[in-house]
Amino acid sequence: xxxxxxSSRYLVKRTGEKVFxxxxxxxxxxxxxxxxxxxxxxxxxxYFSYDVKMKEKGDIPEGYSVSRxxxxxxxxxxxxxxxxxxxxxxxxSIPGVGSYEQYFGPGTRLTVT
Amino acid sequence: xxxxxxxxxxxxxxxxxxxxxxxxxxxxNFYALHWYRxxxxxSPEALFVMTLNGDEKKKGRISATLNTKEGYSYLYxxxxxPEDSATYLCAFGSEMDxxxxxxxxxxxxxxxxx
Numbered sequence: 001x002x003x004x005x006x007s008s009r010y011l012v013k014r015t016g017e018k019v020f021x022x023x024x025x026x027x028x029x030x031x032x033x034x035x036x037x038x039x040x041x042x043x044x045x046x047y048f049s050y051d052v053k054m055k056e057k058g059d060i061p062e063g064y065s066v067s068r069x070x071x072x073x074x075x076x077x078x079x080x081x082x083x084x085x086x087x088x089x090x091x092x093s094i095p096g097v098g099s100y101e102q103y104f105g106p107g108t109r110l111t112v113t
Numbered sequence: 114x115x116x117x118x119x120x121x122x123x124x125x126x127x128x129x130x131x132x133x134x135x136x137x138x139x140x141x142n143f144y145a146l147h148w149y150r151x152x153x154x155x156s157p158e159a160l161f162v163m164t165l166n167g168d169e170k171k172k173g174r175i176s177a178t179l180n181t182k183e184g185y186s187y188l189y190x191x192x193x194x195p196e197d198s199a200t201y202l203c204a205f206g207s208e209m210d211x212x213x214x215x216x217x218x219x220x221x222x223x224x225x226x227x
Binding site: 004031033035040041042043044045048050056058090094096097098099100101102103104105106107 | 117122144145147149154155156157158159162164202204206212213214215217218219220
């Protein structure tokens with residue numbers, strides 16, 4: 001079974017803090033994705049990565065950066081957290097290019113106060 | 114602006130009743146249409162990945178149809194059970210997008226009451 005894990009289920013941070021969200025997958029998947037989910041808006045893509053050290057901006061990259069130093073790990077970084085980044089963050093992975101189903105982590109509910 | 118729209122936003126179903134809901138997506142540059150089920154406190158899980166016009170897929174009491182020419186897909190739940198309570202997400206994959214990117218709808222929240 002593919003397993004995608006995220007470092008925290010719930011996180012509370014203060015405005016201006018640097019926040020790291022970690023995602024790890026154990027099935028040697030090539031592509032990894034970070035989404036945020038807000039009520040009524042669906043999952044919106046923040047960044048994705050198609051190989052180690054390779055990344056592409058998604059639809060809403062502003063205020064975020066990512067790091068992929070190892071194939072299994074994809075980190076989302078909030079350089080200076082703001083209250084409008086309070087959201088549910090989901091990580092996903094797929095084996096490679098193609099119409100593969102995405103495998104999701106359980107999500108991190110981030111609250112920025 | 115969501116290019117992928119799901120309706121209704123939520124629905125309540127009595128146990129044993131059947132139900133269906135819709136996903137509409139762009140009819141051009143179609144590559145794939147995904148359905149996911151997202152139960153509370155769990156990870157979203159794939160139900161179906163559909164790639165051909167006219168595709169019909171089935172998993173237990175849940176089935177889906179696909180019309181790529183008019184840009185819609187239906188998800189059906191037959192004989193709903195409380196364990197079917199979840200948010201159902203559809204996602205559109207475009208030929209114009211690379212690397213397996215998907216555009217997600219906002220979801221249909223299904224509540225099945227005993």
